Amino acid sequence: MKRRVLLMLLGLALAAASQGPGLGLTPAALLRPGTGWPTYNGDYSGQRYSALHQITAANVHELALAWVSHPAARGARGESFASTSKATPLEVNGTLYFSAPDVAWAIDARTGRERWHYLYPPNDGHRNGSRGLGMLGNWLYLVTPDNHLVCLDARTGKPRWTVEIADVKLDYFSTTAPVIVKNHVIVGVGGDTLDNPAYIESRDPDTGELQWQFFTEPRPGQPGSETWPSADAMEHGGGMPWIPGTYDPALNLYYFGTGNPNPVYDGRSRVGDDLWTCSIVALNPDTGKMAWYFQASPHDTHDWDAVETPVLFNATVAGRPRKLLAQASRNGYFFVLDRTNGHHLVTAPFITTNWTRGIRPTGQPQPNPAKEPAPQGTLVVPAEGGGTNWHPPAYDPAAGLFYVNATQEYSIDYRTALGKGEGYAGRGEPVGGGQEFTLALAAADGHIAWRHNGGVGGLLATAGGVLFTGNGDGDLLALDPATGKTLWHTQAGATLGNGPMTYELDGRQYVVFGVGDALFAFYLPQA
Template sequence: MKILKLDESCISNPKSETLRLSNSIFRISDLRCRIRPISKSAALKRLLAVALVLLPLALFGQQGLDPSLLLEAPIDAWPTYHGDYSGRHYSSLNQINASNVKGLSLSWIWRGNFTSGGAIVGGEGTDEFNGPGVVKAIPLMVNGVLYFSTPDNAFAVDARTGRTIWHYFWKTQGGIHIGNRGMGMYGNWLFFETPDNYLVSLDATTGKERWHKMIADVKQEYFSTPAPLVIRNHVIVGMGGDSLDVPGWLESRDPDTGEIQWTWNVTPRPGEPGSETWPDAYSMAHGGGMPWQPPTYDPDVNLLYVPTGNPNPVMAGQSRNGDNLYTASIVALNPDTGKMVWYFQASPHDTHDWDATQVPILFDAV
């Protein structure tokens, strides 16, 4: 058996023809290229070198996320939207500091394809949004791979080279394509939300869709931008939208099946605590308070801290007299049951679209 090597001068020649050797077809740039035999030992060395490069890349996506990383300050990974559960967006890494930051130089540039061309395609719609491809997400970084999303798109990119590993494209039913905050991860499964209000789960290794589930109806002017938060076997999902007077809620989904585990309504229902802060059942049921900011979590006390948005009608309080709980509030929930433990309302009867959707940052006080 002869092992053949094409001369490097072939690569730069734009011509393209086909060469048949034995029963194999080789496509080369020009028949004038020289073909030189190489030894088996040299070929094995080259194959080994290629394997040493490709094997770690293949293993990155297969290892999945070690759940213990979610409980630690981000050093070797950025496994969730906030970096960790605290919301601090802080890492103690110090290799880059004030004295050497000026020496940083460009390593690579990633240019995204935001169309369905060459992508893994899913979705309930038939449309492709033709707006600009703007990345507003905070990428996850797990096992050397960056995972991030934009409206209708999800990507896996090699953090070392900028090479796109896979691209998933969602065909949309519509919705407001204002941006997407990012993804959540559970083991080797990824989760992101779409502008037409679906939660989509992908295989992190291949980018293939596992399932998708509707969060809310796009016809009611909901749109979904949050990065899902994963707490044990709960995928915490919120949404946005105040173009119409519609209710807001937070829900927990099963990461395996996507089925709803619990739902917490931002505005109470008649007879529930807080209902006395609304004039009637109609205003409660249409009161908004969208939880569009990814929440934070304290594992020591097992509490999920949810910031909520403005009440509806937005900037018009005449039809909703009262404090309008639990809009414009920080609410502490049990993530296993969705039951509220306590709340603090920052802006009672908000008529200025102030919200309370700032990140609830957790820290140890002295």
Template structure:
């Protein structure tokens, strides 16, 4: 596996020598976050013939399958909150089902991690659970955070060498975010990095008080990426607290709404970049941090790209954190431009106010994007030109705070959802298809892009956005598409509502 990954990372150079990756062993297929598969049995020429292979509707516990499956050794594993299923990846027949009831936020569970015959997943009450992959029996569990403060786990850990990197969800109780490295054998925590610095350390000067910092937010609820050569973990962090009230937290509020690079062995911060300094409208920067190897202005570079929730596309040098490119992929009225680091400068006039502030924004969210090394395009389902009124409501009663939001947002106009193909070197929109869905994206060496559009599951030509296959099974995709090969056959799997759907080429 590891060899396959290293080769895949150098795809630009070694395009013809790469063995096809038949498995889909982690949330995004590999640690690069690109969601690009080297499989090409299904391709632009034949995808129109795609037909249903099997479907799987969990018998219990699922109203919407938001989890993205993984596939290892012919077995597909997926989750909904409190539940894990193992399913034969070729037939869709259930192998085992695990259920651990809990009380906690069950808005979503995104899947499991696999490492040496064991599975790892997070629960609504913020426990990390280890199961045997062959029979689903629990080996151990350990709390990652205190559910009493609204913490929960929606994402599975990311496997980095011999460690599990665990992010955390939940912002209701004014908590701070963190990443933990956990020993996959024992569940022991090996290091912890918190999303806010310790009081007195560098970065704490971006908070007005220790009290504000200790309740500053920055959860880590979307999976990051990893560069084995640099031994750096990359992760996006969530919004600061209170969410809409910036008055009680003057400063840029590091390391919330940031992209951070951590040493994988120690958890020490190596560099940071802040997509939304002093955020006051929930524009967290947790979206996928995608590793790109290629050229930039004629020079070969190791890069990192993020299409952020604030409507900006960022391209960074991932060794140094140096900023290469910041472009906007939709209109907004809250930014005064860019600072020297390439970070947007928020306009204080656009902060939520008691009388209401007219705000326009564009952006994306947790649904994962994809980068295709074959086209050099970064694909993202975005929402363009959303209008709202934002209110600062704190202080309505004595005590200053009303709630963890600190304000309200009144929706005016929902914007235009669209699938965008961005040129990573310029940020330019090379093509666009309207009526995008809030769904993940997969690209393949078959020249295809799989996602959901107009409530159809679709395959498009990744060079131009032309639809080559579509099927309507009752709504938009509720997770991200994956692909794998079992028994010489390539499968594509996506979920709609409470069911997983699998597609293959007919015999």
């Protein structure tokens, strides 16, 4: 009996090994997405710019509903896709793959009908969200609220293996979408409730085995440790890298942002810049070794993670063609860097801010100590949620414009810890009356080319000359990327939760939005 089971398992393993990807995802397709959407950002650049151009500024007003899908399964604690619809679906060979905390789905990209779903067992993890899946070959990769990386069979949703990436008992929780680079599955951890060290790591796509870890704080004696007062502060310094990064195959560099330092609202125990928290970091994805870093917020005390997608593009700046990286950061500043070496080219506020005393020659805003949170409260802009947050931005290479949904709001920031600061050690109290808007930022100098009131959710730029996003009233929008003028809108009944994405099947371009408990897909009526 036992032997028969073993033989059967061996047979299955051989069958799996002998199969090619079939309708799976080849490594080549990850480099050239074509008509699909095989990664969180659509491709490695993070531009969320699709070459598809069937839907144009001239015909977008004809968009019709292709289907609506209500992903039905609920996570172990009852969360639906609705409560945390943060995932950007992948589209690979006619199937959409996406997730919510504890759940992964595969649905038919032509009809929205479910093919399968996978439910992770009940667990203690904090259910903040799930940003989506990574894919390679026939396999999908999901991180769970309690910090496990699960490999699923993309054909069936059956788990292949599960490994732990961080200990939920220490208050880590995970929300990222795994990023596949060559034979690396790259994941970062989250959770700044208590004072933990943060890291991203790489796992073997076949076995889940750890390949490398990169901690976002140096070890005592290493370069960067001089920006911390003690080994203890560094060991408990936070800096969670909770957003999927981007990758330049030619430079072989993986780029990602790191979160705020800990204790969050209390800088007294961590006097100094607190490297490499609130930073954009470039790593060699084969070794996990850092090539360079750029700190967006030295010594942050306002919970302004610099995790927002580092978007990669090439453009001519001051007469020179450059390989660039841009981030609209939660602290309210837009940064453009040379992505070969991290040297800064542009630092420009995209909202009104009041927390700095100027810009350092190296491009970092210099925090004003008078605007640190205090027991009596300090009036600060942006509020805790930041000038922008995790929602994916977009870049249109044709227009040379970077698009971001921004928020302008003040808050009163308190340091509540009077003794030793632990965890958040304070909080921001938004005063209300905030404004949301979509901004177009010129990549060359960061100036605001246009502003469209009401921007909420992520953004998608397309070669058809159409920019997709949503607003706080539950409208889905198509904007003119050059002017911000509304080209199309429809009321979806809830606000856009994720980044819109697009793909082409049977010669038709689909655009998919995650709204409330549903995915809405649109296309042009057949001629």
